[in-house]
Amino acid sequence: MTEQLRLMAVHAHPDDESSKGAATMAKYVSEGVDVLVATCTGGERGSILNPKLRGDPYIEAHMDEVRAREMAEARAILGVRQEWLGFVDSGLPEGDPLPPLPEGCFALQDVEEAAERLVRLVRTFRPHVMTTYDENGGYPHPDHIMTHKVSMVAFEAAGDPERYPAAGEPWQPLKLYYDQGFSRARTTALHRAMLDRGLESPYEEWLKRWDEWGRPERQLTTRVPCADFFATRDKALIAHATQIDPDGGWFKVPLEVQQEVWPTEDFELARSRVDTSIPESDLFAGIRQN
Numbered sequence: 001m002t003e004q005l006r007l008m009a010v011h012a013h014p015d016d017e018s019s020k021g022a023a024t025m026a027k028y029v030s031e032g033v034d035v036l037v038a039t040c041t042g043g044e045r046g047s048i049l050n051p052k053l054r055g056d057p058y059i060e061a062h063m064d065e066v067r068a069r070e071m072a073e074a075r076a077i078l079g080v081r082q083e084w085l086g087f088v089d090s091g092l093p094e095g096d097p098l099p100p101l102p103e104g105c106f107a108l109q110d111v112e113e114a115a116e117r118l119v120r121l122v123r124t125f126r127p128h129v130m131t132t133y134d135e136n137g138g139y140p141h142p143d144h145i146m147t148h149k150v151s152m153v154a155f156e157a158a159g160d161p162e163r164y165p166a167a168g169e170p171w172q173p174l175k176l177y178y179d180q181g182f183s184r185a186r187t188t189a190l191h192r193a194m195l196d197r198g199l200e201s202p203y204e205e206w207l208k209r210w211d212e213w214g215r216p217e218r219q220l221t222t223r224v225p226c227a228d229f230f231a232t233r234d235k236a237l238i239a240h241a242t243q244i245d246p247d248g249g250w251f252k253v254p255l256e257v258q259q260e261v262w263p264t265e266d267f268e269l270a271r272s273r274v275d276t277s278i279p280e281s282d283l284f285a286g287i288r289q290n
Contacts, residue, residue, distance in 0.1 A: 004032065004033070004034050005028075005032075005033045005034070005128055005129075005284055005287070005288070006033065006034045006035075006036070006125060006126060006127045006128050006129075007025070007028055007033055007034070007035045007036070007127055007128070007129050007130075007131070007283065008035075008036050008037075008038060008121075008122065008125055008127035008129070008130045008131070008173070009021055009025060009035070009036070009037050009038070009080075009130075009131045009132075010038045010040070010118065010130060010131065010132040010147060010150075010151045010154075011037060011038070011039055011040065011147065012039075012040050012041060012106075012133070012137075012141065012143040012144045012146070012147040013039065013040075013041055013042075013043040013046060013067075013089065013143060014039055014042070014043045014067045014068070014070060014071035014074070014240065015043070015046075015067075015070070015071075015074070015237070015240035015243040015244070016039075016144075017037045017039070017074065017075075017078070017080070017082075017236075018074050018078070018233065018236040018237040018239070018240060019181070019237055019250075020138065020179040020181050021131055021179050021181065021265055021267070022078055022229075022232070022233035022236050022237065023226040023227075023229035023230050023232065023233040023265050024224045024226050024229075024265045024267075024283070025037075025078055025079075025080055026078050026079060026226070026229040026232045026233065026236075027224065027225075027226040027228070027229045028283075029078065029079035029080060030079075030229070033284075034081070035078075035079070035080040035081065036080065036081045036082065036083065036121075036125050036127065037075065037080050037081070037082040037083070038082075038083055038085060038118060038121055039071065039082060039083070039084050039085065040085045040087050040106055040143065040146070040147050040150070041085075041087045041088060041089040041090070041106050041143055042064050042067060042068065042084065042086075042087075042088070042089060043063070043064075043067040043089050043243075044063055044064045044067070044088060044089045045063075045088075045089040045090065045091035045092075045102070045105075046063065046067065046089060046091075046242070046243065047092075048060070048242050049242065049243050049244065049245065050241055050242055050243065050244060050245045051245060052245070053241060053242055059242060063242070066242060067240075067242065067243075070239055070240045070241060070242065070243075071240075073239040074236040074237070074239040074240060075236075077232060077235050077236040077239060078232065078233075078236050083121055085117045085118060085121070086117065087105075087106035087109065087114065087117075088102075088104055088105050088106060089105065089106065089143065090102065090105035090106050090107040090108070090141075090142045090143045090146070091105070092141055092142075093142070101142060105142075106142075106143050106146050107142035107143055107145070107146045109146070111146070111149045111150060111153060112153060114146070114150050115149075115150040115153035115154050115157065115164075116164050116167055118150050118151065118153075118154040119153075119154045119157050119158050119163075119164045119167045119168075120164070120167040120168055122154055122155075122158040122171060122173060123158055123167055123168035123169055123170065123171045124168060126171045127173050128173060128174050128175070128284065128287050129173065129174065129175045129176075129177065129283045129284060129287070130151065130154075130155055130173050130175070130176045130177070131176075131177045131178070131179055131267065131283070132147060132148055132151035132152075132176065132177075132178060132179070133145075133147055133148045133151075133178060133179060134148060134178040134179075134180070134218065134268065134270075135148055136148075136215075136216070138179060138181075138182070139182075148178075151176070152176075155173055155176045155271060158170065158171055158172060158173065159171060159172025159173075172273065173273075174272070174273045174274050174286075174287055175269065175271065175272045175273070175274065175276075175283065175284075175286070175287065176269075176270045176271035176272075177222065177267040177268060177269055177270060177283060178218070178267060178268040178270050179267060180218050180220055180266045180267055180268050181265060181266060183217075183218060183220055183266060184207075184210060184215075184217060185220070186262050186266065187203050187206055187207060187210075188203075188207065189261050189262055190203060190253050190257070190258065190261055190262060191203040191204070191206075191207060193253075193257050193260075193261040194252075194253060194257065197257070199254075200252070201252075201253075202249040202252040202253065218268050219268055220266045220267070220268065220279075221267065221268050221269040221278045221279060221280060222266065222267040222268070222269055222278075222279065222280040222281070222282075222283060222285075223264035223265075223266050223267075223279065223280075223281060224264055224265050224266075224267070224281060224282065224283060225263055225264050225281060226263070226264065226265055227258070227259040227263035227264075230255055230258055230259060231255060234251065234255070237250070264281075267283065272286065274286035274287055
């Protein structure tokens with residue numbers, strides 16, 4: 001292709017872009033690809049997951065502002081552009097039985113109506129490739145599942161002039177991928193690598209409970225080599241200070257172990273309007289040569 005390649009990553013909350021596919025985005029930015037993160041909600045109902053910040057009255061009272069500032073820092077680190085779709089965080093319901101979702105939240109929106117905002121952004125940015133979550137949301141957070149739903153509608157509708165006629169000039173993205181960063185294969189490989197080196201693995205309990213969770217095995221169609229950008233990914237994630245403990249389990253596997261054992265970020269090709277061969281090592285496979 002002679003025009004600049006464009007990638008859109010659709011995420012539910014600020015911080016999701018830094019924990020799912022961040023090194024891939026940073027790699028593509030370094031290659032001159034225009035990368036845009038579409039963030040569906042403001043993360044207003046997110047819990048403070050960093051124990052060092054719990055109990056901070058300002059953060060608790062201004063979570064929306066704090067998370068917006070964190071997002072600004074993370075996107076600068078990754079070198080991406082970012083747009084808010086403007087929906088309200090649904091929170092993560094807990095308890096048995098689960099409580100009802102808050103009125104007006106993202107997960108309770110009509111899917112066809114909610115998708116219009118993303119269709120408008122797709123038609124404005126004109127991405128060649130989109131990434132989003134699978135039908136399980138990656139994990140069953142109501143906002144992640146809703147992000148999947150609106151992404152699927154937007155991918156199919158953006159190029160159809162009869163759908164959402166007021167949302168701009170039609171544009172058809174060519175490929176759609178699901179982020180698959182937490183596969184059993186990757187988790188097992190890192191777990192064994194830690195034990196082989198005499199180190200404590202943070203994945204012991206994960207693997208013991210994997211079958212209990214009932215997480216289906218996904219096909220990793222596309223593994224993007226991006227180990228050189230793992231440090232950038234981690235820096236962006238740490239920028240979301242309310243959401244991540246820099247001393248927590250997320251960072252227990254040394255960077256050099258990750259780079260040696262599993263030097264890719266992984267995706268599942270869900271839709272393609274171009275010919276490509278599986279397995280792939282590039283989200284733009286089948287597009288660059290067309």
